Amino acid sequence: MGMKVFLGLLVCFLFSVVSYSQEIGEEVRNDTTFKVHVVEQGNTLYGLKQKYGTTIDAIITANPGVENGIQVGQKLYIPIAFNNSSKLTSKKHIVEQSETLFGISRKYDVTVDALIKANPGVEEGLQIGQELIIPAKENNKINQNPVDAEGIKEKDSVTINYEVEFDDSIVKYTVQRKETLYSISRRFMVSVEELSKVNEIKNNKIKPGQELIIPLKKERIERVEVRNIPRKDTLKDSLLFKELKIKEKYKVVMLLPFKIESNGKVLSGMLDESTRLNNVTDIALDFLMGAQMALDSLKKMGLTAEVVVYDTKGDEKVVVGLIEDGSMANADLIIGPFFPDLVDVVSEWCKNNKVELIVPTSVPTKVLMDNPYVTTIVPSDLTLISAMANYMAQNHADDKIFIMKGSSQSDQSRVELFKKAFKASLPEEFKSKELIVITSLGSSSGRDMARKVDLDTANFFVCLSDEVKNVMEFVNTLNAAKNYSSGMKKADITLVGTKEWLDMNSLNNYYKNRFNFHFANSSYLNFSDSTIIEFIKEYRALYKADPSKYAVHGFDVVLSQGARVLLKKERNNGLMNNFLVRHIGENHGKENNGAFICKQSEFEIELLHINKKELYFGIDQNRNN
Structure with a gap:
């Protein structure tokens, strides 16, 4: 999707959401044709712009004063076309x-x-x-909106389904760090065999920076007749909802860090193949695009809302300004901001004004303390540790489980939480089970570690440190133990760590694969899942682009939390998130406990378990995190 489309989409969102309209005729004045429109409840300038294919500036010029608001019953003149006999002047x-x-x-x-x-x-x-x-416009249509020019328009009030047909097209893709041929095949929905054949790849081996030819499927989108079909309450149906009548009209405020001014080259319109958006801008726009799809689904569920989006610029002063000028007044739900320091400011305002705040990014858990109006969507590190402890207790209580004590205060605090959560989650028949605490790695040869291993059962070694040095010492010693003898090479050993290990360049994928690396994560995105495939098709139809994980996250967050807060409905199964929102304690905020337990096998990430149970949560520990 072109940069102009991204920015055009952003501009569109700075106005309110879609509305219905009533057209009563046409008039020609001063060589310009106008549609005569009578304002109805819910109309906005943006909605009128979309309906008539004009611009907001043109509507304001023809109807002085509407920039200050429009009234139900007001007659508006919407400029549509210039008379061809009109003289064009610059x-x-x-x-x-x-x-x-x-x-x-x-x-x-x-x-x-x-x-x-x-x-x-x-x-x-x-x-x-x-x-x-x-220069004077040479065409007779007032329709230079960059969003419309790319064919992306607000959905009509009538539900439209799409019939998608494919023919092959070719694109080039540069392999990123940690990607495999399989993961790329899932991303682009092309088989490994086809990728190997087209790129003459042997043994499925690729490397970062390598350029691949991707035989993509190019979509042709056509409208088809909408038929009523039986509905089932499944995740697959979460993209399309029945119409429900909700009388209340809500105000939803989204606070996103677009940082538009950081994209000078894009704003100039002088684009080439090397043009890129600022990274934060890119993420915010992706999130917004997914959110728009969720808003469409919420509308079908019966939500009537005014949605206002503000650019925080990632600046606390901007957020304070929005609060002081009343921009967030009368809000029923606020989604964002992204950054912790901004969240602190908004959460305090929400507490004082009793407004629900949904924080879609990872922030310190202390923001939840003494503030029941805040909900954090990304499970904290401590929650993920509790989720892993719960999984181990429920599934491996009869196996041998070792845990590294840790050298830092932070690591030791994590270990204590893991031990308590593990103990609290054990089945009755294993209540006396104790973890084996390792206080020293012993010899670097792996001799001491090898002596701990039971060759007749499964052995799990847990290390909760995020310090690269500590992790590498632990993994290297464990690897040496595995190689210590022929018997050890056959030992069943599993490595349990944290999601941060995925980004440690020093930790070779070979080790994670060898020890079936287990970790708890806040999300899991499976591109081969049929629901994800359907979402990608719908996203492509709307935006002519593939969704990033931030777009999927935006869809999940807005759909689930919009339904929960405004419609009082549960939509807990997301595309990449699982929502299990729970208070961390009396008079405190809510955190999502929906964690995923994953493992690395054959150099791919596999899903083992989705936590759907309220987790052990230490309030005192979270005051410091």
Whole structure:
């Protein structure tokens, strides 16, 4: 999807959500054709722009004062087309500070290319005070919105299904760190065999930086007749919901760090293949695109809401300004912000105003203390440790389980939590079970570690440290023990660590694969799952792009928490998240306990278990995290 489409989508979201409309006729005034529209409940300037294929600026110009709001029953004139007999004339514009070609093109409703053609040399940069010729529009449609130009429009009020047909197309893809041929095949829904054949790959071996040819499936989207079919309460049906009548109208505020000003090249409209969005901008927009799909689903469930999106710029001053100018007044639900320092500010406001706050990113658990209005979606590290302890107690109580004591205060605190959660989760017949605490690794040869291993049962070695040095010493010693004798090479040994180990460059995938590395994670995304495949198809149909994990996360969070908070409905099974929202204690906030227990096998991540049980949670420990 092009950069202009991303930014166009963002601009669209700065206005309220879709609305219904009533058209009563046409009029021609001053060589321009207008649709005459009578405002109904729920109409917005953005909704009218989408319906009539015009621009918001054009509507405001034809109807002075509407920028301050529109009223039910008000008659509006919506400019649609110029009379062909009208004489086309150009205008002049004096460049002001901070103006860009893109901004000027939007102001006068012309393309950047047209500006460059009329003003040779401006592609090299603009100067304050420079006089530009603004060419007259050569087409008779007022429709230069970058979103519409790419074919992405707000969904009609009537539900539209799509019939998707495929024909082959080729794209090039650069292999990223830790990717495998299998994971790439799942991502692009192309078989490993086909990728190997096209790229002449032997033994399925690829390396970071390698360029692959991907025989993608190119979609052709057509509208088809909507038929009523029997419904089942399954995850697959979570994308399409029955119409429900909800009388209340809510206000939802989304606080996302778009940092638009950090994308100067994109805003200029001078794009090439190397053009990239700021990383934070990219993530925020992906999240928003997934959120829009969730809002469509919530609307079908019966939600009536005004959704307002603000760019926090990742700046605390901006958030404070939004609070002080009343932008969040009367909100029923706030989603965001992303950054911990901003969350602290908003959470305090939500507590004072009794407004539900959904935090979609990983933040310190202390934000939940003494604030029952905050919900954190990403399970904390301590919750993930509790989830792993619960899984071990429920599934491996009769196996031999070792746990490293840890050298730092943080590691020892984690170990104590794991031990308590493990003990609390043991089945009755194993209540006397104790973990074997390892206080020293012993010889680097692995001799001392090998003596601990029971060759007749499964052995689990738990290390909860995130310090690379400690982890590498532990893994190297365990590997040496595995190689210590022929008997040890046959021993059943499993390594249990944390999700942070996945990003440790020093920890070779060979070791994680050899020891069936187990870890608890906050999400699990399986691209081969039929529900994910359907989501990807719908996402492609809307945005002409593949969804990132941030888009999937945005969909999950907004759908689940919008349903829970506003519609009082449970939608706990997400595409990559599992939602088990629980209070961490009386008068405290809520945290998602929905953790995933995964393992690495054959160099791929496999799902072992989804936690659907309220976990052991230490309040005192969380005050410090």
